[in-house]
Amino acid sequence: MNLTVEKKLTIYEVTEIHEKILTCLNKDTHLQMDLSHVTECDTAGIQLLCSILRTARKKGETITIHSFSRAIQNTARIIGIEFAAEK
């Protein structure tokens, strides 16, 4: 199942996106997320990504993220979080 995140990944969008992801995971065992279109990202957004990655690590390859956009990388760098190379 594919999920594309639109331009914004901020405090205002995280709840909705979080729910979408949970719904997807209930229906399907595999989720692909496309983050390449994100142009605005804040700490809440990064936090959500951290939770996704942590969950994916535990459950083993059920979630794949494509392309952390520049905006995401930038915010992550500012708040001191390193995302490992693209999965």
Place this chain on the structure above:
Amino acid sequence: MNDASQHIEVYRQEAEELLVEIEATVLELEENPDDIESINKLFRAMHTIKGSGAMFGFDDIAGFTHHVETTLDMVRNGKIPVSKPLINLILASRDRINEMLDAASKGSAVNHEENENIIASLNALQPGKAPDLIQPKKETSSEIPVQGAEEESTYRIRFSPHPDLFSSGTEPSMILEELRNLGEATIIAQQRNIPDLDDLHPESCYLYWDIILTTRKTINEIKDVFIFVEDNCDLSINILNDEKMPGEEKEPKKIGEILLERKDLKPEDLQGILSNQKRIGELLVDAKIVDPNLVESALAEQKHLKQVTEKQKQKQAASSIRVPADKLDTLVDLVGEMVTAQARLNQKASELNNSDLTLITEEIERLVAGLRDNTMSLRMLQIGVTFSSFKRLVRDLSAELGKEIILTTDGGETELDKTVIERLNDPLVHIIRNSIDHGIENPEVRKQAGKPAQGTINLSARHTGAHVAIQISDDGAGLDTQVIRAKALEKGLIPLDENLTEKEIFQLIFAPGFSTAKSVTDVSGRGVGMDVVKRNVESLRGTIEIESQKGKGTAIILKLPLTLAIIDGLMVNIGNDYFILPLSSVEECVELDKKKADKIKGRNILNVRGEVVPYVRLRDQFEIKSEKPELEHIVITEVNGERIGFVVDNVIGGHQTVIKSLGPAFKDIQDVSGATILGDGTVALILDVNKLVR
């Protein structure tokens, strides 16, 4: 120089240095547009130029720079993006400031129209929207004198927001950015409290931060950064090191200590673990006493402190003092004279054979040698500065010609004599221009040839024995021997039937008037180039060689002596006259056996282990009339890849000498490049082998 003009001179020099730094930083920013540090650097540099300019009465410069500073301020606040027009404008502004500095020192007028154009373009970059509704930041203007802390201190900050931080409208990245502006910060985010997706409340804040900040600001100024969130977080700020005594070696903090201080570790656990041999951090994680993230964070603090201590050590070591170049030259001269006088002292002492005197002269010899080496090293500069200055040239020129070329450098820390570097500048520029103009192909041509569209020019420098080897190589089209040969024939430089090796064909490029450019572009190809380059390099007692592979690329290798003032020479004599040959050219010395000597086509040749070596009789060359000895010697040298012998009476031995020029009356003499004074006061002439060979 009165006080005022001294300060003005200091300002000019400082501004010039800043302008060099600005250019380099802008080019870096072009390659890494997200690098906040570069943007901050640019802002600070412009700010300094503006501030100091205003202070010393350079109102034009201050007024103009103010606009650039404002623009850069907007860039670092994210209101203006980093774009190619912005980069070009900053470069143009930098050039303008440079011109205004020049005009100011010469007393000539300033072209204000040009300034107006740039300012208008800068203004056009600004966003037209209303100012963002971000909460007001504290105005940390550097014009207000900083109270309190002048020295740097390092703080450990733990910033633990409450879960409702996001809901209260706070965005942590802005706070962390502001902290970074205060100094050097290492920021680690702790994710351990973030739950899995099932348990996550996305609008709560689970992250907390460990920050190590090295800054000149006071602890209150740091607290100010958090002033609007004090109610929504737990904050602890501790000062880490107190640099009280200079020279006291600060031991880097041990991990256990750091964890203890942070209360992430209990003393009894630390003790228990210390009795093992593994690294503390590993052990603690293995024993599940401390979370790996906390250890990582503590390691980051350790690393940060180590870096800060290193930098401070470097700063102390690297503090420098400005010295006018002519004072340095005087010093070098005096030291040179001292070396000469000391040689004579040595000679006299050995003649007198007085052991006490000999002992003292040996000590003086040691000290003078040390003084000489030290003084020579004062004149040494890193060539990296010169290399970096070419980046702009490559960028602008390749853009002009529609090519994509990047300049890479190696060995920038290699040091050369100041004069050598200065005199190398023009030859290097010419070689690089050739490479860009004729060497690297168009992107389309390159792609067809299976090469990456972007061409690379590499500058490298390294020490090889008593020389420095500088190589300029490109991955361009390489040299086409057919084309060169054809051109040489056309210009009548070689006879039709002459069979030349590839090396000899490459050498033709250095002939005066030679150029293979099909169209004479503005850049190069007027044919005045490579022969002048070669002459320049040779006048520095260096050599220049070309290696090339058609289709693959070309490399030009310059070999230069480390210093112009001293030469390692081989002393020879002919009759009563003494001469010095540069040792670097000398390959071997053999006795001249008259029976083995021969003549081919009227040239003197000698058979050396099966190889034919032509030779020159220096006696004849210099028309020395004294009696020829029975047994002569021949010094075989390598010049321009060929072996040539010089016949002398005797080879005396190696001799390191200070070179003295012969003076203006003798400047046209070709074969001699200088002279030196021997221990007994006689003058030995230093021979220029390159010229002798012709």
